[in-house]
Amino acid sequence: MSAPTFRPSHSAVAARLRAAGCVFAEDEARLLIAAAHAPGDLDRLVEQRVSGLPLEYLLGWAEFCGQQIAVDPGVFVPRRRTEYLVQEASRLARPGAVVVDLCCGSGAVGAALAAAVGGIELHAADVEPAAVRCARRNIGPAGGHVHEGDLYSALPDALRARIDVLVANAPYVPTGAIGMMPPEARVHEPRVALDGGADGLDVQRRIAEEAPLWLAPGGQLLIETSVRQAPTTAALFRGAGLSARVVHSEEFDATVVLGKRQEIHRG
Structure with a gap:
């Protein structure tokens, strides 16, 4: 024996x-x-x-909004603070709404929204092939569609001017601050999911600029950002012709900027 x-x-x-x-x-x-x-x-x-390997890579999943989200090595790990983005988006989405998760990473935000709001038409997109594969495992069971490509170029043209709720947890860490991040993130997670350029807002700028072309009349754009960056993010929204409102949660230590495309009124 x-x-x-x-x-x-x-x-x-x-x-x-x-x-x-x-x-x-x-x-x-x-x-x-x-x-x-x-x-x-x-x-x-x-x-x-x-x-130093992230716990989520070892387990193969991360807990997010009460769900186990599959997370593969080399894919951005969803943070608890981003649950606030889901919370705010779920207040706006309705059954039948067209919802898009840009810079989706593992697809955690889209999967959580599908669970919170039944019957949405869900799309997600990411530029990283590893993230796209992972997101399909998380979003596919909810009937969602995951597209590979750079921001809006990944989306089907049929979505133009049809999106009711557009959410994005785009990278917003300034390039110079990457070295100060915990090793778990800066060593193991993809740089493209962290680095937001010199002021951290390069990707947010691109999202805001094109949002009016993709949002339905009255459609909403929600972007996670930092307290310090929020005023500039809001200014980007206004510069693109959207309204802008900043909300913050002490519980999640999270900040979200919400923008709305003007509704069309026919008299």
């Missing part, structure tokens, strides 16, 4: 993670233990986590 395999206790795993600087060591230990299915798995997972 072979000797039983030694399995480190939860407290031992948590202690290793805590020593490596993991803030939520106890929770991570529980998740890693549950993910280890064969002898040696746990040691490997803990070693990779201690070396």
